[in-house]
Amino acid sequence: MTFDSFTLAASTAVLADEPHARDHADVVEFRMDLADDPLSQLADYDGELPILATNRASWEGGEATGDESRLDALETAAEYDTVAAIDLELECLLSGEGNRVAEHARKHDSAVVASIHDFEETPDENRLRELLEQATDYADVGKLAVTANSRSDVLDLLSVTNRLTERGRTVATMAMGEIGRHSRAVAPIYGSKIGYAPLNSADATAPGQYDLATLSQLVRELQG
Numbered sequence: 001m002t003f004d005s006f007t008l009a010a011s012t013a014v015l016a017d018e019p020h021a022r023d024h025a026d027v028v029e030f031r032m033d034l035a036d037d038p039l040s041q042l043a044d045y046d047g048e049l050p051i052l053a054t055n056r057a058s059w060e061g062g063e064a065t066g067d068e069s070r071l072d073a074l075e076t077a078a079e080y081d082t083v084a085a086i087d088l089e090l091e092c093l094l095s096g097e098g099n100r101v102a103e104h105a106r107k108h109d110s111a112v113v114a115s116i117h118d119f120e121e122t123p124d125e126n127r128l129r130e131l132l133e134q135a136t137d138y139a140d141v142g143k144l145a146v147t148a149n150s151r152s153d154v155l156d157l158l159s160v161t162n163r164l165t166e167r168g169r170t171v172a173t174m175a176m177g178e179i180g181r182h183s184r185a186v187a188p189i190y191g192s193k194i195g196y197a198p199l200n201s202a203d204a205t206a207p208g209q210y211d212l213a214t215l216s217q218l219v220r221e222l223q224g
């Protein structure tokens, strides 16, 4: 996967739900950390949409514990032809721990998304830029999900998204929570290359997500 145009990911812990996502999504984000028996689900998968595999660490807002085994599982996931991309926290690329997984994924033709989450706030614009530059230095896509506490936080995020996109970096950005919710629909206009949405709002994987059909429609209408 190249992520050179906007890609809508249906986030789920149940790969058997993929047929319900086909009409709206380009890819399934498989949240392995939230799933029952994720490696068996991957082995049994015969859906049409490619998979973006995420095994989110508990220290980054997910439910996966045990860093070695978490990364091992992600490495195994990358071996499946159906897995077109994997997600790794920027933190574990910076520490070096995740490098073996990124290399293994690339060997198996999987793209790498480097993620950063801030569940408290939106850092200032310089820091946003620095984080996304680091993430895009290490990975095919740099993804930054922050928490907006004001409208101007959202403007900062959109501005950095626009600037880095103009400079040829591949970024995905979104502001979590209520205040920044509209960023999920608007950020693609400024260059954000991945949006995430659950099939049903009740299964949201982050604060403020729209359900898949809604985000798909909003993005489509805004992009004209």
Ligand SMILES: O=C1C[C@@](O)(C(=O)O)C[C@@H](O)[C@@H]1O
Pocket: 011, 029, 031, 054, 087, 115, 143, 145, 174, 176, 196, 197, 205, 206, 207, 209
């Ligand atoms: O990192 C992301 C982005 C996300 O946190 C969001 O805000 O939509 C949702 C997660 O499932 C995904 O792994």
